[in-house]
Amino acid sequence: xxxxxxxxxxxxxxxxxxxxxxxxxxxxxxxxxxxxxxxxxxxxxxxxxxxxxxxxxxxxxxxxxxxxxxxxxxxxxxxxxxxxxxxxxxxxxxxxxxxxxxxxxxxxxxxxxxxxxxxxxxxxxxxxxxxxxxxxxxxxxxxxxxxxxxxxxxxxxxxxxxxxxxxxxxxxxxxxxxxxxxxxxxxxxxxxxxxxxxxxxxxxxxxxxxxxxxxxxxxxxxxxxxxxxxxxxxxxxxxxxxxxxxxxxxxxxxxxxxxxxxxxxxxxxxxxxxxxxxxxxxxxxxxxxxxxxxxxxxxxxxxxxxxxxxxxxxxxxxxxxxxxxxxxxxxxxxxxxxxxxxxxxxxxxxxxx
Amino acid sequence: xxxxxxxxxxxxxxxxxxxxxxxxxxxxxxxxxxxxxxxxxxxxxxxxxxxxxxxxxxxxxxxxxxxxxxxxxxxxxxxxxxxxxxxxxxxxxxxxxxxxxxxxxxxxxxxxxxxxxxxxxxxxxxxxxxxxxxxxxxxxxxxxxxxxxxxxxxxxxxxxxxxxxxxxxxxxxxxxxxxxxxxxxxxxxxxxxxxxxxxxxxxxxxxxxxxxxxxxxxxxxxxxxxxxxxxxxxxxxxxxxxxxxxxxxxxxxxxxxxxxxxxxxxxxxxxxxxxxxxxxxxxxxxxxxxxxxxxxxxxxxxxxxxxxxxxxxxxxxxxxxxxxxxxxxxxxxxxxxxxxxxxxxxxxxxxxx
Numbered sequence: 001x002x003x004x005x006x007x008x009x010x011x012x013x014x015x016x017x018x019x020x021x022x023x024x025x026x027x028x029x030x031x032x033x034x035x036x037x038x039x040x041x042x043x044x045x046x047x048x049x050x051x052x053x054x055x056x057x058x059x060x061x062x063x064x065x066x067x068x069x070x071x072x073x074x075x076x077x078x079x080x081x082x083x084x085x086x087x088x089x090x091x092x093x094x095x096x097x098x099x100x101x102x103x104x105x106x107x108x109x110x111x112x113x114x115x116x117x118x119x120x121x122x123x124x125x126x127x128x129x130x131x132x133x134x135x136x137x138x139x140x141x142x143x144x145x146x147x148x149x150x151x152x153x154x155x156x157x158x159x160x161x162x163x164x165x166x167x168x169x170x171x172x173x174x175x176x177x178x179x180x181x182x183x184x185x186x187x188x189x190x191x192x193x194x195x196x197x198x199x200x201x202x203x204x205x206x207x208x209x210x211x212x213x214x215x216x217x218x219x220x221x222x223x224x225x226x227x228x229x230x231x232x233x234x235x236x237x238x239x240x241x242x243x244x245x246x247x248x249x250x251x252x253x254x255x256x257x258x259x260x261x262x263x264x265x266x267x268x269x270x271x272x273x274x275x276x277x278x279x280x281x282x283x284x285x286x287x288x289x290x291x292x293x294x295x296x297x298x299x300x301x302x303x304x305x306x307x308x309x310x311x312x313x314x315x316x317x318x319x320x321x322x323x324x325x326x327x328x329x330x331x332x333x334x335x336x337x338x339x340x341x342x343x344x345x346x347x348x349x350x351x352x353x
Numbered sequence: 354x355x356x357x358x359x360x361x362x363x364x365x366x367x368x369x370x371x372x373x374x375x376x377x378x379x380x381x382x383x384x385x386x387x388x389x390x391x392x393x394x395x396x397x398x399x400x401x402x403x404x405x406x407x408x409x410x411x412x413x414x415x416x417x418x419x420x421x422x423x424x425x426x427x428x429x430x431x432x433x434x435x436x437x438x439x440x441x442x443x444x445x446x447x448x449x450x451x452x453x454x455x456x457x458x459x460x461x462x463x464x465x466x467x468x469x470x471x472x473x474x475x476x477x478x479x480x481x482x483x484x485x486x487x488x489x490x491x492x493x494x495x496x497x498x499x500x501x502x503x504x505x506x507x508x509x510x511x512x513x514x515x516x517x518x519x520x521x522x523x524x525x526x527x528x529x530x531x532x533x534x535x536x537x538x539x540x541x542x543x544x545x546x547x548x549x550x551x552x553x554x555x556x557x558x559x560x561x562x563x564x565x566x567x568x569x570x571x572x573x574x575x576x577x578x579x580x581x582x583x584x585x586x587x588x589x590x591x592x593x594x595x596x597x598x599x600x601x602x603x604x605x606x607x608x609x610x611x612x613x614x615x616x617x618x619x620x621x622x623x624x625x626x627x628x629x630x631x632x633x634x635x636x637x638x639x640x641x642x643x644x645x646x647x648x649x650x651x652x653x654x655x656x657x658x659x660x661x662x663x664x665x666x667x668x669x670x671x672x673x674x675x676x677x678x679x680x681x682x683x684x685x686x687x688x689x690x691x692x693x694x695x696x697x698x699x700x701x702x703x704x705x706x
Contacts, residue, residue, distance in 0.1 A: 002552065002553070003526050003527035004526065004527050004528050004529055004552075004553040005579075006452070007449055007450075007451075007452045007498065007499060007527070007528050007529055008448060008449060008529070008579075008580075008583045009447065009448050009449070009451040009583070009587065010583070010586070011586050011587055011590050012586075012590075013585070013586035013589050013590065014589045014590050014593065015589070016412040016589060016593040016594070019409075019411060019412075030409055032407055032408055032409065033407050034407075035407065036403045036404055036406065036407055037403065037406050037407060041403070041406065042401075042403045042406075045398055045399075045401055045599065046398075046399050048395075048398055050389045050390065050394070050395045051389055052568050053389065053390050053394065053395075053565065053566055053567075053568040053569055053603070054385055054386050054387075054388065054389055054390060054565040054566065054567060054568060055385055055567055055568050056372075056383055056385065056561075056567045056568065057567075057568050057570070058372060059369040059372075083436060083592060083595050083597075084592060084594060084595075086591075086592040086593070086594070087592050087595070090591055090592060094362065094472075095361060095362050096360055096361060096362070097360075098360075098362040099359070099360045115590050116590070116591075118590070119447075119587070119590045119591060145360065146360060173356050173357065174356035174357050174360070175357050175360050176357055176360055176361070199355065199357075200355070200357040208409075212406065212407040213406055213407065214406075214407060214408055214409045214410075214594075215405050215406040215407060215408050215409065215410055215597060215598035216406055216597045216598065216599070217410070217594060217595065217597045226358075226361075227361075230361045230362070230363070232366070233363070233364050233365075233366035234362065234364055234472070236366050236367045236368070236369060237364050237365075237366065237367050237468050237469070237471070237472045238439075238443055238469075238472060239436060239437060239439040239440050239443060240367065240369040240439070241369070241437060241439070241567075241570060242436055242437075242440070242570065244436075244568060244569045244570040244597065244599070244600060245568035245569065246398065246569070246597070246599040246600075246603075247597060247599075250406070250599075
């Protein structure tokens with residue numbers, strides 16, 4: 001061993017999702033939006049003043065926080081933006097989960113939560129979801145250093161009842177509760193209205209899914225001005241200038257085109273309804289999806305085998321080989337044409353096995 | 354106090370540099386390049402495939418690391434990219450400075466080093482620069498948890514001798530030594546050739562200054578494959594997708610236009626020479642500048658008062674009100690026309706005081 005090697009911090013590296021390169025691939029594995037962003041975004045990028053590129057971007061990302069605040073009807077001091085919701089949640093972990101007490105999150109959840117906890121040396125306990133992947137609020141009554149869960153859940157696509165979340169908030173008035181609403185634009189409701197009553201609630205959103213801007217890396221959090229100020233102080237101590245000039249312009253342009261946003265979501269919801277019907281016809285089961293993906297299982301099919309067979313046919317879905325998820329596949333809602341290719345394959349596959 | 358407030362981590366927030374808004378301002382305060390980036394960058398942004406915007410960017414940033422590796426003649430596994438060099442250095446602090454021993458850096462240095470050390474709870478000791486702001490290598494012989502310094506130094510603009518840096522490396526074979534070369538494209542030489550002999554050396558660079566891309570947030574590190582892999586593992590545990598599609602395209606386009614890059618640097622160096630002459634004529638003193646800024650002092654003028662007077666005239670320079678720097682102003686090299694406005698003001702100011 002070289003003398004300097006013991007100075008290096010070692011982590012088990014997180015493996016990012018697969019980026020298949022085949023031109024004929026059907027990519028239903030990373031919950032991207034199958035439609036491009038609003039034409040207003042392309043227009044904003046084409047019209048970028050090149051003089052802006054040489055200047056540091058506004059560290060307060062004002063043009064973007066203003067647009068987001070206006071869209072949600074909250075104060076600009078209630079909005080924090082980051083390089084995707086991953087950056088926003090990582091900053092929230094650093095800011096709010098440093099008490100030394102364990103934080104709580106579900107056992108079936110976004111796979112990055114335990115990774116951040118380990119990176120920032122935050123102790124954590126996972127709380128098992130119920131039989132139908134529902135949150136059991138009483139699991140969150142014990143003393144803890146904070147709570148986080150995605151809603152709709154990833155990878156189950158289940159939307160939790162508002163009463164359940166209120167119950168968790170009522171029992172956790174001494175810590176910060178983060179609701180990760182990355183997928184909520186595809187769901188029936190958000191918990192944003194609860195912000196009026198809970199100053200310790202932080203809601204996280206992203207432009208990656210519903211706004212078709214995964215490639216631009218824009219996420220945000222909404223919360224009380226006190227929570228947002230604490231996050232901003234940490235962010236300014238890490239990297240003052242994170243949202244680049246193109247992301248500022250693209251994000252604001254996306255917000256400006258409400259019609260396109262609504263239409264795209266409705267198209268995906270229509271494909272989701274149609275896909276549910278097809279999955280049912282083929283004997284698959286799932287909890288009602290409220291995100292842009294469906295978490296499906298089949299009583300007669302081995303999910304791991306099916307995942308591999310799909311992969312060989314250049315149809316990419318996501319498989320989580322862990323005790324509670326290994327009978328399931330997470331399938332992103334693509335275009336109708338992409339879903340038809342999937343269902344054609346599945347029909348044929350069922351006939352073969 | 355609310356019950357949840359004690360769960361929030363408090364830091365002394367870093368205050369980002371001033372972003373003046375006056376249309377007639379002369380902005381010489383944040384070391385931005387006065388010239389726009391290569392036309393190839395604008396072309397790359399205009400030609401962005403909008404389908405890319407809806408897809409997650411390549412987490413390995415391959416198109417960019419390949420371009421950087423080719424430019425420097427190193428392996429692609431020797432390049433790490435981040436959201437500006439601030440992101441790169443923050444990741445390096447997390448990865449390499451976690452031994453618990455104090456890290457060493459100069460007392461007059463980039464003001465973010467102590468901020469990151471505090472954020473990541475890394476103990477540190479500052480080592481006073483000599484009378485002419487030179488590094489005294491013997492200060493770095495004691496056991497430590499790592500070493501970092503900027504070269505050329507910020508804010509002094511002084512370039513350290515290669516022998517001094519080799520001496521520090523020779524005496525620190527049990528830790529990682531980071532040389533922050535944010536400004537080195539404006540200097541006479543780089544320490545990159547030392548990489549062949551020192552596997553524990555990490556060199557950090559940025560596209561913000563010499564490539565006129567502060568607005569796009571692109572920084573990188575070059576080092577041995579082992580150092581780069583360790584940083585990448587930490588990065589993937591923090592946020593897999595940080596460099597967005599437009600930054601990937603803009604960065605690669607910038608590298609492709611070597612001629613423009615060289616010409617722009619020569620223009621700035623010519624203005625720097627001319628500015629040095631003018632400063633000398635006006636009685637200012639400075640160490641030989643090797644970055645795109647000059648750190649000037651005047652025996653008869655109060656630097657703090659001059660800073661305020663300049664500010665009132667909408668000429669923005671940087672003033673660091675600390676014991677060793679409060680007699681100095683850091684002046685970014687702008688265009689010849691901008692510098693003329695500065696010198697016209699200074700000539701008049703000297704006549705008045």
